[in-house]
Amino acid sequence: MLLVDAGNTRVKWAIAHADAAPGEWTAHGAVVHAELDGLKDAWAGHGVTRALVSNVAGTAIRERLAALLPLSQPEWFGARPELAGLRNRYRNPSQLGADRFAAALGARTLAPGQALVVATCGTATTVDGVTAGGDFVGGMILPGLGLMLSSLARGTAQLPDTSAQEALPPTFADNTLDAIRAGCVAAQAGAIERAFAALPAALCIVSGGAAGHVAPALSVPYRMLDNIVLVGLHAAAIASTTP
Numbered sequence: 041m042l043l044v045d046a047g048n049t050r051v052k053w054a055i056a057h058a059d060a061a062p063g064e065w066t067a068h069g070a071v072v073h074a075e076l077d078g079l080k081d082a083w084a085g086h087g088v089t090r091a092l093v094s095n096v097a098g099t100a101i102r103e104r105l106a107a108l109l110p111l112s113q114p115e116w117f118g119a120r121p122e123l124a125g126l127r128n129r130y131r132n133p134s135q136l137g138a139d140r141f142a143a144a145l146g147a148r149t150l151a152p153g154q155a156l157v158v159a160t161c162g163t164a165t166t167v168d169g170v171t172a173g174g175d176f177v178g179g180m181i182l183p184g185l186g187l188m189l190s191s192l193a194r195g196t197a198q199l200p201d202t203s204a205q206e207a208l209p210p211t212f213a214d215n216t217l218d219a220i221r222a223g224c225v226a227a228q229a230g231a232i233e234r235a236f237a238a239l240p241a242a243l244c245i246v247s248g249g250a251a252g253h254v255a256p257a258l259s260v261p262y263r264m265l266d267n268i269v270l271v272g273l274h275a276a277a278i279a280s281t282t283p
């Protein structure tokens with residue numbers, strides 16, 4: 041099967057056998073929206089008989105994906121009131137991003153029966169809670185690390201545009217670039233730590249394109265994963281034949 045996680049910056053995908061372990065991919069990749077057309081070749085020749093797609097990137101991306109997918113009838117995955125023992129406690133369950141529901145499902149697959157804080161650091165950062173009993177209790181949405189950095193440059197006269205760096209900046213930075221990076225990384229990590237403090241004995245799972253910059257700043261124990269959304273889509277595919 042083909043699993044696709046279309047976010048607001050990149051489209052991540054994996055080919056998996058139905059009986060493969062979570063995260064055990066036959067092939068996988070990621071492209072930014074501008075390079076979407078390359079997916080046609082990447083997805084050819086795998087003998088795909090089923091495609092599950094989570095798309096939070098809007099209708100234009102949905103249409104482009106539909107034209108590139110190796111199947112004419114993909115399954116467009118959406119958040120549901122309940123799936124595979126995960127209960128969606130959003131007031132309006134379908135309002136929840138498909139990727140957030142899939143991420144929670146993926147986290148629960150990897151750590152069944154555990155309370156979980158699920159953080160995905162992408163275009164936006166989302167920090168969600170799942171109880172040990174399987175209730176998705178909701179969470180936080182904040183600008184992702186890249187958006188925080190670029191919005192500071194856009195909204196001020198004197199602050200430069202910058203990107204995150206490998207090295208963690210000191211909390212009390214002595215120059216502008218480090219001060220910006222320190223502030224934005226602290227905001228990301230701080231949101232995750234607040235969620236962790238509110239959900240006792242939770243395991244913290246951190247994923248997404250910017251996870252490598254955020255996770256090292258965490259003062260709570262965590263497990264970092266490449267793409268928890270794809271793991272959740274795999275679990276969803278196994279749990280349901282007609283999503």
Ligand SMILES: Nc1ncnc2c1ncn2[C@@H]1O[C@H](COP(=O)(O)OP(=O)(O)O)[C@@H](O)[C@H]1O
Pocket residue numbers: 046047048049050051072161162163164184185186187248249250
């Ligand atoms: N090659 C890359 N291209 C763009 N963004 C990247 C790349 N590598 C890491 N990033 C960071 O990851 C974020 C995108 O992560 P991703 O999980 O793909 O987001 P989304 O699911 O929203 O598309 C960007 O905002 C940026 O901070």
Ligand SMILES: CC(C)(COP(=O)(O)O)[C@@H](O)C(=O)NCCC(=O)O
Pocket residue numbers: 046047048049096135136137138139140162163164165166181184
């Ligand atoms: C919060 C999101 C923008 C995250 O998107 P991403 O950063 O993965 O591209 C997406 O999950 C979304 O559009 N959610 C709908 C609103 C909600 O979940 O409440």
Ligand SMILES: [K+]
Pocket residue numbers: 160161162163164165166248
């Ligand atoms: K996200």
